[in-house]
Amino acid sequence: MTFDVYLNVAVAGVLTGLVYGLMALGLSVIFGVVRVVNFAHGEMMSIAMYIAVVLFSALHLDPLVMLVPIAAVMFVFGYALQAGLINPFITRPEHSQFLLVVALAIIIVNALLILFGPDAQTVQTSYAYDSFAWGPLIVDATKLFAGAAAIVFTAALFVFFRVTLIGKAIRACADNYTGALVVGLNVNRLYALTFGIGAACVGAAGTMMTLITDVTPALGPSYTLLAFVIVITGGLGSMPGALLGGILIGFTEAMAGLLFVPSAKSMFSFAILVLVLLLRPQGLLGRRLA
């Protein structure tokens, strides 16, 4: 029995890790380009999760269907946030930016608390208890769908950054701020777009996450920390790194939950983070630190 159990837990962990990876990708894109550390990332994730939960309970709209619309809503939210509030802080010192985003996070968490109360809410789809079996491997349908959707969304993002003109322009801003200004790019608008894209990643990840787990307002800060652990493990600013980090952390959490106590699982993520920061500070797939 043992090997089967390990295999099943490992696969479930990797699938959850893909969703984590998509969430962390948003943080990585924002930091890589705008150079602002988004300490309200997990809080934005819980906004997306609540949108998905409300749409499901009020209109019976499946989170899988609502993936793109919710991502679009979060894009607008992120765009407005960067253009309206964060942009003047680009040149401020780190602690100043940090305070701004933390204030925002406090407002989001408590607004959600007032709107939805402290109790956990969940999405009960018709396939919530379905699973697929391949030989000894049994995979939850929800986790499989969530993982697959995360891969598709991430792939679309890769194509966007590699192929489209706007994607290339955003990468140019990240590589050389002054150079981007010199060639006439509208950096402020591209920053807002980038923040929007980062928020859309969180939107998609949050929507998928409702298939896997419950949502409470208090979850925000722990998702923020999780996103940081993943992004630094994978390499801040590296897109494949975020995905790899997500898979690694998802896998570690699942195995730690199986081998030790589930409540201690994030200790192992933090241990990985500390190891990575010490042995390879730029992250697994990150470029050398300047």
Place this chain on the structure above:
Amino acid sequence: MKRRWIGGQSRNLVFLLGLLAALLVAPWLVNDYLLTVLIVILYSAYTGQAWNIMMGFAGQLSLGHAIYAGVGGYVAAVLFTRYGVNPWIGFLAAIPICAACGAVIGFLAFRFGVSGVYFAILTIAFAEFARIGFDHLDFVNASAGLFLPVKQYTHNDLLRLRGTPTMFYYVILAAAFAALALSRLLLHSRIGYFWLAIREDEQAARAAGIDTFRYKMYAVMISAAVTSFAGVFYAFFYNNLFPEQVFNISRSIEMILPPIIGGIGTLFGPILGAFVLTGLAESVTSALAAFGIDLPGAKQIFYGICLLAVVITLPEGIWPWLARRLGVAEGES
């Protein structure tokens, strides 16, 4: 420049002595509720002062200072409850232990060139590590929490740190002003000038011959040691310790808000910030209660909006701005 009949430095001193005098007589003038508020204010002024040594002077952003207060509190509380050790001796034990924690974090980070945002996140990681670790450590009662024996105290026993809120008020008042004096002493010493050089430009500091690694280590260790007393005070004032609470990231954020709001790197900033923030939070609570609004979270939202307003309008913090207005030496820094 216009000469004033009292120079900026002496004005500062007059201002400070006035504040101290007002705080010394405060327990006779205020009710129990306001006394508790004042204790919270002085507590956050103290922790803010401790954090300011590391970030405000040496420029190392720590977002995990809860670990030092938490470990300090646990050391003294465990020694007290298990072995009956006097809390002040427990505090003496907590100082080297917390300084050692700071040294480990600092050594690992500074050796490997982890700095800025990365350093900040490393400090969060260690604090979270401690939170979950203590949550599973049976020796300190794990997540069930550690409780100190509570009685109705009629007389104050300062030596054993057991007594009425008034006694705790004077303890934390003394601590807050001691931390202020220590900060001033450090800032105007050789080590303080080296810190400022590192904060402003680390490469230039190293080029000028400063052993930046060593002085950053001093900053972390001194800051951690000073913070440890906050934990001891917390443990004996509230008489309970839960890993989920004392190591929570919210504690770390609460510690750094007063100095940032008050004015980072200034001596008065943490005190002023503590008064503004706690005062604001308590007035909001009373105002909401007066209007009969009972929404959990409403207070925090207002708090967040005020934070936003301060960060947007006064990027350096309140004290530098106020100091210019009052014509006192700007933050003395």
